[in-house]
Amino acid sequence: MQNTKMTQYATKTINKVNYTFVAEEVDDALNDTADEVTTKKQVILTRKTSKDSVIVEQPLQITLSWLEQGKVKRKVFTITMRTPGHDDFLIMGLLHSEGVIKQLQDVETIKLESGDVTGEGKYNEWLIKFTNGFIPDLSSLDRYMVSYSSCGLCGTTSLKTLQLKTDINLSYPEHKNILMVQSILLLSSKMRNEQGLFDQTGGVHGAALFDQELNIQQLYEDIGRHNAVDKVIGALLALDKSFQKAPLWILLVSGRISFEIVQKTIMAGISILVGVGAPSDLAIQAAKQFDLTLIGFASNKGFNVYHGDWRLTNETK
Numbered sequence: 001m002q003n004t005k006m007t008q009y010a011t012k013t014i015n016k017v018n019y020t021f022v023a024e025e026v027d028d029a030l031n032d033t034a035d036e037v038t039t040k041k042q043v044i045l046t047r048k049t050s051k052d053s054v055i056v057e058q059p060l061q062i063t064l065s066w067l068e069q070g071k072v073k074r075k076v077f078t079i080t081m082r083t084p085g086h087d088d089f090l091i092m093g094l095l096h097s098e099g100v101i102k103q104l105q106d107v108e109t110i111k112l113e114s115g116d117v118t119g120e121g122k123y124n125e126w127l128i129k130f131t132n133g134f135i136p137d138l139s140s141l142d143r144y145m146v147s148y149s150s151c152g153l154c155g156t157t158s159l160k161t162l163q164l165k166t167d168i169n170l171s172y173p174e175h176k177n178i179l180m181v182q183s184i185l186l187l188s189s190k191m192r193n194e195q196g197l198f199d200q201t202g203g204v205h206g207a208a209l210f211d212q213e214l215n216i217q218q219l220y221e222d223i224g225r226h227n228a229v230d231k232v233i234g235a236l237l238a239l240d241k242s243f244q245k246a247p248l249w250i251l252l253v254s255g256r257i258s259f260e261i262v263q264k265t266i267m268a269g270i271s272i273l274v275g276v277g278a279p280s281d282l283a284i285q286a287a288k289q290f291d292l293t294l295i296g297f298a299s300n301k302g303f304n305v306y307h308g309d310w311r312l313t314n315e316t317k
Contacts (some may be wrong), residue, residue: 089234099165
């Protein structure tokens with residue numbers, strides 16, 4: 001499994017003051033009698049200073065460069081807030097999810113442009129140079145914008161543009177009744193047990209990719225749920241494991257399931273998307289259109305299937 005590794009600038013140590021209120025039962029001496037002793041609750045306040053680890057949120061600027069009609073062209077693709085680390089995977093996953101690239105071979109180099117900057121900002125500007133003869137199709141993007149970790153590239157996609165970006169069809173007949181229902185109950189705890197950054201900070205989202213045997217193949221964490229998913233997909237591209245014929249990939253994400261998360265899942269050819277929170281209506285519409293199995297409110301006690309129940313089975317194999 002390719003798991004989350006702590007990077008130098010992923011966390012920061014800060015000072016904090018902790019206040020704790022504890023209710024304790026104490027004897028009420030004023031009402032003491034030989035026959036009766038009453039008690040009452042007293043709130044005790046403790047205050048102490050200590051250090052804490054917090055997750056880092058820094059801007060990532062992605063600039064594209066390509067040769068067109070003998071001239072070098074450059075365009076800032078986006079500036080997105082993310083947790084530093086595995087930025088190359090995040091960039092590749094984002095470019096693929098937005099339909100800019102189809103495969104890793106479309107990219108000649110991914111390199112830092114902020115090498116002269118010191119400190120945590122050193123890794124914030126990246127330049128992507130496309131291979132000779134490759135001209136990126138940017139027409140499907142409504143605008144280039146600053147996006148934030150809470151929403152990803154909000155407003156740039158719709159069901160129509162998603163349909164234009166991909167010809168992927170997830171309706172593989174061999175997926176019928178392929179996964180035991182009980183398997184879904186195990187996913188959340190499997191991912192949670194491997195979330196090192198969450199253990200340290202409590203301030204990150206996670207995305208984990210499982211195979212049919214429920215082995216974690218990729219796991220990444222980031223302050224942005226979309227970024228964690230992009231890192232997983234970018235790692236798949238780097239390993240050339242996406243787009244295989246009818247693989248059963250299961251993607252688990254923390255938090256709610258937005259349309260953008262569904263888009264990224266479909267573009268990567270992943271068949272089952274599971275979230276610990278609720279899906280949006282547009283996410284469900286997209287899942288139905290591309291026959292993605294969409295599962296929400298997943299825990300060790302149960303879950304809801306919003307589309308694609310045909311991939312699950314109660315029968316013991």
